Amino acid sequence: MIVSLDEPIISMEDRGYQFGDGVYEVTKVYNGRLFAFAQHRERLYRSLRELRIPAVWTAEELQQFHQLLIAESGIKDGGVYLQITRGVAPRAHNFPENVVPKLTMSIRPAGSANASLRETGAKILFAPDERWLRCDIKSLNLLGNLMAKQKAKEAGCFEAVMIRDGVITEGSSSNFMIVKDGVLWTHPLGNLILKGVTRTLIVEKIAPELGLPVIEKAFNTSFAGGADEAFVCGTNTEIVPVVTMDNNPVANGQVGAVTRKLQQAFNKLID
Ligand code: PDD
Numbered sequence: 158m159i160v161s162l163d164e165p166i167i168s169m170e171d172r173g174y175q176f177g178d179g180v181y182e183v184t185k186v187y188n189g190r191l192f193a194f195a196q197h198r199e200r201l202y203r204s205l206r207e208l209r210i211p212a213v214w215t216a217e218e219l220q221q222f223h224q225l226l227i228a229e230s231g232i233k234d235g236g237v238y239l240q241i242t243r244g245v246a247p248r249a250h251n252f253p254e255n256v257v258p259k260l261t262m263s264i265r266p267a268g269s270a271n272a273s274l275r276e277t278g279a280k281i282l283f284a285p286d287e288r289w290l291r292c293d294i295k296s297l298n299l300l301g302n303l304m305a306k307q308k309a310k311e312a313g314c315f316e317a318v319m320i321r322d323g324v325i326t327e328g329s330s331s332n333f334m335i336v337k338d339g340v341l342w343t344h345p346l347g348n349l350i351l352k353g354v355t356r357t358l359i360v361e362k363i364a365p366e367l368g369l370p371v372i373e374k375a376f377n378t379s380f381a382g383g384a385d386e387a388f389v390c391g392t393n394t395e396i397v398p399v400v401t402m403d404n405n406p407v408a409n410g411q412v413g414a415v416t417r418k419l420q421q422a423f424n425k426l427i428d
Contacts, residue, residue, distance in 0.1 A: 168245045177297040236264070325377065327351065339370070367418055367419070
């Protein structure tokens with residue numbers, strides 16, 4: 158059923174609403190086509206498995222729902238938001254039995270703010286990573302991310318890049334990478350970061366095609382301070398160069414050549 162975005166469709170006792178007990182995905186639409194849908198779908202199924210929420214929709218159904226929203230809205234460039242909550246049940250902390258998960262989705266046209274930052278580069282702020290220890294699950298619980306992002310906004314920065322136990326993990330809604338001596342560095346996969354679809358494309362496809370070595374290893378802010386280039390990446394972000402970190406210029410404060418090459422290669426994939 159397709160309704161307008163302001164229609165009240167969530168129950169008071171939806172566990173997503175009361176507990177953040179659910180998962181989500183954001184998938185980009187370019188030229189009317191879904192981008193990297195298979196990767197988003199597989200991550201969604203994994204998030205559901207980790208939280209023991211039954212996956213009651215097939216891959217085909219999920220794809221059809223996305224196509225329907227694209228067709229009905231006529232949106233050519235935008236983002237589809239999908240969330241699945243454990244369902245509606247009287248409020249209790251344990252998982253309720255026999256509840257049916259609830260899926261809701263929306264589509265919005267792409268904004269223009271990131272487009273200009275992709276050209277000029279952006280400022281980031283380092284902020285403590287105050288999130289839980291299952292950042293690999295794309296859960297609806299985003300308060301740690303929200304608080305970090307708000308700090309960045311109040312400091313006039315585009316993104317907060319988070320620090321846990323002295324090492325850089327990821328952005329509040331993006332993954333973080335640096336280029337140093339011709340090598341791309343980023344935090345390894347595990348429970349401390351989200352396995353970003355954009356990150357995977359860069360690490361597994363774009364960087365190897367450009368002959369750019371990748372090291373997935375934790376590093377600290379002083380190591381990052383000596384970077385030649387830095388950027389954040391994500392579905393909405395795509396690749397945004399970082400030219401200032403915590404008020405210090407990255408190298409000469411200009412967008413780096415490797416980041417530009419990565420952007421160009423990424424743009425070829427979405428064409
Ligand atoms: N955020 N890390 C975090 C914490 C994120 O929230 C995101 C994406 C990413 C990048 O993942 P991907 O490349 O798959 O988008 C990394 C989405 C877009 C959001 O919350 O809106």
